[in-house]
Amino acid sequence: MKLSVRHRTHYRYSVAASQSLNQICLIPRDTTTQRCLQAAVVVTPAPNSIDRRVDQYGNSLATFNLNSAHKECDIIVTSLVDTLDTPARLPASAPVDTNVSLLKDLHDQDALMARDCLLSSPSIPMDYSVDPIIAELPIGETPVLEYATMLMNHIYTTFTYESGFSTLVTPLTDIIAARKGVCQDFAHLAIAVLRRQNVPVRYVSGYLETLPPPGEKKLQGADASHAWYAVYSANNGWHDFDPTNNKQPDAQYITTAWGRDYADVVPIKGVVYGGGAHRLTVEVDVNRTEAPPILVENN
Template sequence: MRLAITHDTRYRYSPSVQTAQHVAHLQPANTPCQKVINHWMQVEPAATVQHNIDAFFNHRTYWSLTNPHEGLLVRAHSEVETIALPSANAIQSWESVREHFRYRAGHLGDVHSRFVFGSHHAPVDEAFLVYAQSSFTPGKSLMVAAQELTARMHHDFRYETASTDINTPALQALQDQRGVCQDFAHILLACLRSLGLPARYVSGYLLTQPPPGQARLVGSDASHAWASVYLPELASHACQGWLDLDPTNNRTGLASPGLDYVRLAIGRDFADVSPLRGVLQGGGAHTLEVAVTVTPRNEPASH
């Protein structure tokens, strides 16, 4: 499936911002399940944009604005072809994976151990362990247990737009059993890590379907987030050992939950892969507008 994604972010400042430095994670990567056909990014006011690869092998873009400005527009456009991977089954128990990642003096560690530890938005805590344990019964395969936990979260939690923000702790969202995709991804990560398992945060996009008989609207979509867990048994598979888990939609799959998903970046949690952030000098009150459009490549979108 070939998908076109346009992601617009617009800030308006009052009073003007004097100088600013920004960093963005808005360029998808080539992965086993997706190929980037093209990508471009526009910044207004105009700036010299630079690129590098971060510690998680994500594309990172950064720039400086050295003159006063009353707003900022960042438009990122990508065309991505998503690819289906061969299926595979992993029977390794979750306990054996936990033991694989347990620290032992004098033994070489696994490169994915960095995803075992708690992070700011996805901490290790007894509450997450208690919630996860009914899915992670003794001897159950990690693949089956992770899929069951994903389905249980989808059943137990209520998706509520604007019920949380980036500062809402995952423990609070767990207690309230409501939130948005970002909250659900952080809760799932925290559950897996509290069990001693490696799990990473995934930012990206999902192709949504308009109501029957209606055209797809420009800017009506949003960025998406999900989690993935590492299965050492499948390290040599095309998925490179990662099983993706989307509790918001109860979708799972090797390296991607489906052909209608596009991966943008991976990290320990949202803080590693924020689509856009910056440090500003001056300014005061500001407004933010974000509009995302995901369409099949040759399908027109209505305004």
């Protein structure tokens, strides 16, 4: 399936910002189930250059500086991605201990990342906060991929999606106490539960195609970016799980980037001098298409 994505981020500053330095992680990467056919970044006001590089996990990053005074900044990333459906049935996997000891003998990039994903990470420290969830659903001898499915289902059925409930810094203990959250919280929760039980697990950021109610026209800019988790099985690699929708991501999902947690793949991070208070608006459109979007890069 071919999907086009248009992700627009707009900053408006109360006073002029004299300089800003930005790094964006919004260009979809290639995976075993998707190919990014085209991608373009357009920034207004135009920077001298937009530099692209690939980070250690293979994600696409772009950096740019704005060196003269500006009161707003508009960043539009457009891409065209070809996605494949994943097989409906999960392959067989091993229980935790076997999985970890199998991993010890693997040294390819996937396995190295899997080992990194056994440890605490910037936003998910190793502590006791998720122990109540583990008590509800202990892993025991369950094969890791099977457990990942059970956990996805458990979060979906015992937690309520509530937008606006959490912020970037809401700790997992609050999410667990309220049994509420959004996609990022659910992904982080699952990651903490799995890592605490020695299962390699990573954070995936991306998009999801949404369909309008039958008979209605799809709203412009109403799609959203999304987040889920992926578990590593030493027998057959990484597998994705979306606890927000209780679904294994399929051709409707676009992967942008992956890392140990949100902090590794922050969509836009930057430093601005001056600027006062800023207002942020974000619009995302994901559409089925055969024709590529019109791409006019800055340079």
